[in-house]
Amino acid sequence: MPFVHDSVETTIRELLIDVLGVAPATVAAMTDDTPLFGALPELDSMAVAGLLTEMEDRLDIMIDDDDIDGELFESFGSLVAFAKAKVRE
Amino acid sequence: MSPRPEYRTYHFAGHDEHVLCFGAGSSRQILIIPPLFDEMNRCRRMLVQTMRGLAERGVGSLLLDLPGCNESPAELEGHSLGTWRDAVTAAATQLGATHIAALRGGALIDNGATDLPHWRLAPAKGSSLLKTIIRTRIAGDKEAGKATSEAGLMEAAKTAPIELAGNLLGPVMVAELASIEPADPAILTVRSLGQDITGSTLWLRTEPQDNPAMSAAIAADLDQWSASCGG
Structure with a gap:
């Protein structure tokens, strides 16, 4: 069943809480412009590995590691946009 | 107590x-x-x-x-x-x-x-666990300036143990993880x-x-x- 876009964003918020252990209040306050990589101490390159696999499982998508560049985790908005594009594929 | x-x-x-x-x-x-x-x-x-x-x-x-x-x-x-x-x-x-x-x-x-x-x-699923530790290996290699691919690792794992996220895994282990539920x-x-x-x-x-x-x-x-x- 295809995800509606709002549910993709909700899933990404849940992932940040579940995988990275970011406080729910911090995640709830995130907007498209909120910076992630470099700004969120919980998000390092090792954490990215778990985050991507869990994104695949929960959104039922496949992520080709060639698709991943530095900009993907730049902001909350860029991560959600990437996930939405993958769900649409 | x-x-x-x-x-x-x-x-x-x-x-x-x-x-x-x-x-x-x-x-x-x-x-x-x-x-x-x-x-x-x-x-x-x-x-x-x-x-x-x-x-x-x-x-x-x-x-x-x-x-x-x-x-x-x-x-x-x-x-x-x-x-x-x-x-x-x-x-x-x-x-x-x-x-x-x-x-x-x-x-x-x-x-x-x-x-x-x-x-x-x-x-x-075995495939999810495997993918995460492969990504961890690739991310670590990248930080060390080495370009490693998933396909390259899986090919190498057919004949010899490979190191994934601190675990030295043999060919049978890698093949089983890739396929098992x-x-x-x-x-x-x-x-x-x-x-x-x-x-x-x-x-x-x-x-x-x-x-x-x-x-x-x-x-x-x-x-x-x-x-x-x-x-």
Whole structure:
């Protein structure tokens, strides 16, 4: 069943809480412009590995590691946009 | 007074493997199969707190070391999901387990002792576990200035052990992880996090944490479940 876009964003918020252990209040306050990589101490390159696999499982998508560049985790908005594009594929 | 741990061993493939035990005198003895690889370390404290909670309820529990992990004298590269499954079966027999509880990747190797009731929490697919440790390896290589690809690693893993997220895994282990899903034993109860057990996905966290409320919830569920099916 295809995800509606709002549910993709909700899933990404849940992932940040579940995988990275970011406080729910911090995640709830995130907007498209909120910076992630470099700004969120919980998000390092090792954490990215778990985050991507869990994104695949929960959104039922496949992520080709060639698709991943530095900009993907730049902001909350860029991560959600990437996930939405993958769900649409 | 807090329940005291005891240390036992089971014999498998020429080695004595370590088992952490609580509540040795109890009639119910739940063999706990931990998550695999990094996830095992992240959940260890939460699991041991669960075992203490079970002991306080009068239920015994056993947490085994898989060959090649923790205190094991065995080499990890010589083991596979198949040998781990045999090790779990050997441990269940030698230690007198009455029930089996598996978390995450533990559900990939819990189905050897077919006559015992099984409980699983958040069972994981082998391919997801493999993909995460491959990504961790690629990310580490990238930081060291080396370009490594998933295809290249999988090709290398056909003939020799490869190092993934600190684990030296042999060809059989990698091939099994790529293809295996949990197989259902006859008596099976599956719990999911959030719906059945309130807690957090500690196995995904990069920093190991504990969660006393989750340990208490799992202990209560295991107590109720194990009382309802044999032992």
